[in-house]
Each structure stands twice: as structure tokens, then as C-alpha cells.
Amino acid sequence: MLESELATTFAAYAEARLPGAKNARVDSINRIHGGASRQTYSIDLAYEDATGPKVKGLILRRDPPDSLIDTERRVEFAAIKSAFGQRGIPVPEALFLETGNEALGAPFFVMGRIESGDPLNPFKLDDVEPHRAAIGEQFFRHLGSIAALPVDGSALADEIDTPAADQCWRRELDYWANEIRSNALSPQPVAEAAIRHLERNPPPPAQRLSIVHGDYRTGNYLQDGAGKITAILDWEMAHIGDPYEDLAWATDLLWCANDQERAAGLVPWPEAIAIWQEASGCTFDPAAFEWWSLFAHVKALGIWVTSEKAFANGDNDDPILAWSGWFTHAAHELMLAMRLGPKYGAGG
Amino acid sequence: MSDIGMILDRVGRKLVTDVAPKLEGDYSGGHAAMGGIMAVMAGEAWDGAADRLVNEIKGLRDLIELAGKDVAVEKSASFKLTDLKRERDELARYIVALQMSLEQRDDDEAKALNAKIWLHFMNTALLRMPSPPDFPDAEEDADPA
Numbered sequence: 001m002l003e004s005e006l007a008t009t010f011a012a013y014a015e016a017r018l019p020g021a022k023n024a025r026v027d028s029i030n031r032i033h034g035g036a037s038r039q040t041y042s043i044d045l046a047y048e049d050a051t052g053p054k055v056k057g058l059i060l061r062r063d064p065p066d067s068l069i070d071t072e073r074r075v076e077f078a079a080i081k082s083a084f085g086q087r088g089i090p091v092p093e094a095l096f097l098e099t100g101n102e103a104l105g106a107p108f109f110v111m112g113r114i115e116s117g118d119p120l121n122p123f124k125l126d127d128v129e130p131h132r133a134a135i136g137e138q139f140f141r142h143l144g145s146i147a148a149l150p151v152d153g154s155a156l157a158d159e160i161d162t163p164a165a166d167q168c169w170r171r172e173l174d175y176w177a178n179e180i181r182s183n184a185l186s187p188q189p190v191a192e193a194a195i196r197h198l199e200r201n202p203p204p205p206a207q208r209l210s211i212v213h214g215d216y217r218t219g220n221y222l223q224d225g226a227g228k229i230t231a232i233l234d235w236e237m238a239h240i241g242d243p244y245e246d247l248a249w250a251t252d253l254l255w256c257a258n259d260q261e262r263a264a265g266l267v268p269w270p271e272a273i274a275i276w277q278e279a280s281g282c283t284f285d286p287a288a289f290e291w292w293s294l295f296a297h298v299k300a301l302g303i304w305v306t307s308e309k310a311f312a313n314g315d316n317d318d319p320i321l322a323w324s325g326w327f328t329h330a331a332h333e334l335m336l337a338m339r340l341g342p343k344y345g346a347g348g
Numbered sequence: 349m350s351d352i353g354m355i356l357d358r359v360g361r362k363l364v365t366d367v368a369p370k371l372e373g374d375y376s377g378g379h380a381a382m383g384g385i386m387a388v389m390a391g392e393a394w395d396g397a398a399d400r401l402v403n404e405i406k407g408l409r410d411l412i413e414l415a416g417k418d419v420a421v422e423k424s425a426s427f428k429l430t431d432l433k434r435e436r437d438e439l440a441r442y443i444v445a446l447q448m449s450l451e452q453r454d455d456d457e458a459k460a461l462n463a464k465i466w467l468h469f470m471n472t473a474l475l476r477m478p479s480p481p482d483f484p485d486a487e488e489d490a491d492p493a
Contacts, residue, residue: 031375032375033375033378186433186437186440187437187440187441187444189440189443189444189447189469190469190473192444193444193447193466193469196448196451200451318379319379319382319383319386320378320382322382322386323382323385323386326386326389326478327389327478327480330473330476330477330478331477333473333476334473334474334476334477336473337466337469337470337472337473337474338470338473340466341463341466341467341469341470344459344462344463344466345459345460345462345463345466346463346464346465346466346467346469346470347466347467347470
């Protein structure tokens, strides 16, 4: 569907769903880099209602033919609804969800546009200066706050299963191991060895069951350039599980240019852990973190081999998928080999 | 024959420094930049690709020999990358099975060979790691998800 056609169709769709709206039109529509797992458009929707003319900024997230991550948009929509207006977590308002192809040719959802802020590139983290400490404080506070959100009664809990506390790790490991085995175009001996290592050395049960964002990291929040995080985005991998999964993913070394001194490349580790503990109500357990941190590398490999397959098959020709299948895959394979090898007597 | 690595490097730099800026604001600008970055990386990887695969294959065959196993994986008929990859991948599948069997044992011999397998993984992963070219303005779109 061409963007002009998409604009016309979307205006009619939105007019039918906004209470009292008439004469709706799309004033502008721009495809933006909002994550390779959805086609993301920024839209200015003009319309009139009983109070007069209005212009509403919207974000449309539509499914592509293939994406980095095989997720249900209803889960992302429910996760955003679960966090909206809670504990000061900045998330956009979830507005419309369509799970069929009828309206716009593919499933999609619409959320309110956050009008201030840009994403930070995790590979150029120095751009955060001079606000590194302030962003870091909010980064770990929001992460802890997400972990503290109530699961029971949440929109997300209505959409997906809640695992037992001692099965969170098993479910996630099985899922990503299957992704690797189903999608890898070549043997993955390092990933396979890591999966077996994680199976033989399970983590303690989750301290609490939490809403897990699933992709919480630099690159997936907006910041206003003046030291404030204005939005937490990209909830497409959200689920219910162990909050250590998010903590480990958020601090994976890929997202902070291998900065080992500062958690997520933002604030010193003790400070980050203290903020996260206070906001989440969890107690930091190094053994649990070690497991989930290694798991984060395996999960990443699952995403990267899926990306490579989609690109190689021609299902999605976005070059970012080729980059993922090459550079980021190599980076996480290297991390796993260097961390696990010494545990088995290599290179020590 | 032309220098393929040089061609990929020049084409990539052209895409990043000349084409992508002209497409700024359009979604395709990101594609041009990413394509250019990877073309430069591919140019660098091109030169060492066969050497890396040959060394991976030798490392895997050495490990299998250390285990005292015979493996029915034919040597590549040529130094074409596709042939070398096929041989490497078959050997890698065998290494996965070998390592699984070693993990079932608790003797020093098994542990020593497993350590050698891990050392091979570490060295291989290090050599596979591409070095991204430094295009400060073009890396904006290199965030995968």
C-alpha cells in the first residue's frame, strides 16, 4: 500500500473511531525508524469535533511481511496499556488495535505520539553527555518501576499466560533455543553449548512475577536532550516473567559499547543496582543476574539468526536485518565464547 | 582480475558519504547508509574469508582427531567459499555432538578436550568479529531492533 493510499485509508479509519470526529484527513505521514519489527509511521491527523478543529499526533505500527521478532501486536498493545499512567513510567497512550488485514492490509495498532525526544544510538552513547547520570537514573528507575507493576488484573495478563516463578527461565530458554534451531542458516555450536550450560545451571526462582518489557535498552527510549527520558518504546517482546530478564538485557554489553564500568554505559553499577532495587522492590542476586546475563546473549542470537533468515529469504530486505545477522550476531557469539570458555578451562 | 575488496570499499564509502546524505529524511536514506557500511565491511571480510574458513576447518578436524574419532566429512572439492562453508558446517555439527558427549563424562581427558573445543570457539569468534568502519554520521541507523 502506497503512503498516499495508506493516509487516505487511515483517515477514514480514524474518523470512524474518534468520538464525534468528522472531516478527518492526514496532514502528514512519514515512515520512521521505529524498530525493524514493525513498519512505523508518524502521522498528523487533522479532524473536527464538537469543540472545533484538532490535530492529533499519532504513531501507527503496522506489521511488515516479516520482522526481526515474531510477536503479536495485541501483546505489545496490552503491554503499553498496562504501563500507561503507572508509576511515572513514560509510555504513549494505546489507542486502536486491529488484528486483521481488513483495515490497512496488515494488522496494526495506533498510539499517541510523544512530541518531545529522540532515541539514543547505543553505538554512540557518548551523545548522551552531559546528561549521562540523569538519563541513567531514570533508565534504571523506570526499569525497576516496570518490574513493580501489578501483573494481576493487567491488560497484559489478560492476553498471555503467567508462568510459575520457577519456570520463567525454562520457558524463555526453550523459546529462544527453538528460535535458534528453527531459523539458523548454519550450525550454532556456541549457542548450543550455551543453551546446555544454562540448562545445567538454572537460576533461582523469580523473586516476583513481573511485566517484562523484553527489549528495554538504550535505543528503545526517547530522551529530550536535556536529561529527561520522555518515552519507553518498543514493547513488542513484552511478557510476564522474571524481572532479572529485563535487567540483564538492559545492561547487555552490546548496548553500551562494551562499557564494563557503568551499567548500560550510563551510571556506575552500584548506583544502578540501588536504583533498580528501590524501584522494583527486588533484591539483587548476583547468581540470578549471571544466569540472565548469559541468557541475554542467547536470546540476542535468537533474534539475530531470525533476522538473517528473513533477509536471506527475501522476506524482508531491510539492510538492518543483514547487519543483525552479521555484526551483532558475531558480537554476541564472541561474548558467549569469552564468558563461557574460561568456565570450562579454556583460555584461563 | 579487479580487486573486489577495493571495489566494495569504494562503493560502500560512496553510499555512506555521498548518497545517504542526499536521502536524509527519507526512510531509504537509512538503507543507503547501512548498505554502505556493510559494503565496506564486506570488502574487508572478502580478503580473509577463505583463509578464515580453511583455518576453522583445520581446527575442527584437529579436535575430532584428538577425540580419536573418524568423521565422514569429505574435504572441499575447491576453495570456493560455498564449498568451504559446506565442509565447515558439517564439521561443526559433528563438534556439537562431540561436545555433548564430552559433557556427559567427568574424567580429565573429556574435560581437557572440552576446554580445547571452547578455546577453538573463542578463537573462531574473535576472528569472525568484523570491525565496523568509522562513519560517525552514518551509524545512526545501525540499531537493529
